[in-house]
Amino acid sequence: MSRTFTLVWASHLSGQDGAHLPGEHEDLLLLTNTSAKDKGRYDCVCTWTHQRHLYRTVASTVLHIEEKRLYQDVRILAPTGPVQLADSGASLLLNCTVMCGTNVPPQHCVALWKADKSDLRSDGYNRTKHVDKNPSSRTIVTQTLSIARVSALHFGERYTCWAKGALRRPRLHHRPAPAPTLWTHQVVSVESQSSLSRVSVESQSSLSRVRRIWTRPGEPVDESVLSLVAVGTCVFVLFVLGALTLRCFVVDLVLLSRKLLPARLKDTDGKVFDAYVLYQMPSQDKATEELVGGFVCRDLPRVLEDTCGYRLFIHGRDDLPGEDRVELVERRMRRSRRLVVVLSPGAGSEETETFKLPQGFDWEVGLHQALVLTDISVILIQVGEPGPGGYSHLPPALQHLTRRSAPLRWSPGPGAARARSRFWKRVRYLMPATPVPPNLLCPV
Secondary structure, three states: OOOOEEEEEEEEEOOEEEEEOOOOOOOOOOOOOOOHHHOEEEEEEEEEEEOOEEEEEEEEEEEOOOOOOEEEEEEEEEOOOOEEOOOOOOOEEEEEEEEEEEOOOHHHOEEEEEEOOOOOOOOOEEEEEEEEOOOOOEEEEEEEEEEOOOOOOOOOEEEEEEEEEOOEOOOOOOOOOEOOOEEEEEEEEEOOOOOOOOOOOOOHHHOOOOOOOOOOOOOOOOHHHHHHHHHHHHHHHHHHHHHHHHHHHHHHHHHHHHHHOOOOOOHHHOOOEEEEEEEOOOOOOHHHHHHHHHHHHHHHHHHHHHHOOOOEEEOOOOOOOOOOHHHHHHHHHHOEEEEEEEEOOOOOOOOOHHHOOHHHHHHHHHHHHHHHHOOOEEEEEEEOOOOOOOOOOOOHHHHHHHHHOOOEEEOOOOOOOOOOOHHHHHHHHHOOOOOHHHHOOOOO
């Protein structure tokens, strides 16, 4: 018998209004690997002929796609603690938030407020239900208990957040069914903030006496934390200011401490001189020679010896005629606590003759003591400007000393021999502490 009818399947999905499904002409439509995009209405269109008349019959069915459900033990998200703080006379909202799993029908997830003494159906109370819709498809239900005006009747009352969920049964049929419901609860109380035994509600007036705890982002921080931060900031600022002050006035503080608490050097150290003075005496420039000679023979002894009581050894002034130069230099330098090196001004970039003359032996011994034996400290003093070539004309050992410690610069003029000037304070700071009687003559 020949077929007198034809079947065509059409779908009414999102964006497809009556589109025919190609190749589907059987009375049974088989869909594989279905997903949410296959959800919608399907029409079976039958076209048939009777007595040379063409007829068309349509039968429809709707396909529902249920997302995968995940039943979990009910979990109370709020309230998080046994205490809720509020102000007397103010309104209060208490949330009972429950999570029951993923894609669980809301009717299988229940959140309910109950009170021990109060009737929540009376005036002053209001309960509302809300189902949270979130991208993670978790089923979260919240019941909010509203108190229009908090009074003494609410303080001390125990409110219980009851939560009811369901566990998934084994798959016995084509869809899972929930198992018997399971209950859990969380108790929270509301009290006046003056009740310190069970603080659940605090008024703004006693905020200074009772610590406030904030757990949500964007809300005010605990006042004790703010106080701690303020104290830490003040301590840090004071520390920085103290460090800067100490850095700026360390020279004056050391000189003052030497005057108030003078250091007594023992006679058994074998030192006779506080400083051995080395200096360059250029012969080609008379003005420079007079400048260096005036500083070494006049200003330096006037401040360090006459005013501050130091003992210096200066060649040409303290050496005796007929003494062996080599033995004199070695012995005097070993018995000195400091080595003062005076550099002449404007020496240029070429090596001066000072280091080539016989008196250059002083420099060799002094640099050997400072760099090799390291038993004597060096104080570098630059008289005037060093010149365009800097210190390139100096021997390598002396150049190393200038890089390690920048020379102190002395300039002639008014106050050049004043012991309270900044230059002489820095020189005295680098000098050792002197015995008490001469040190008392040195001004701070």
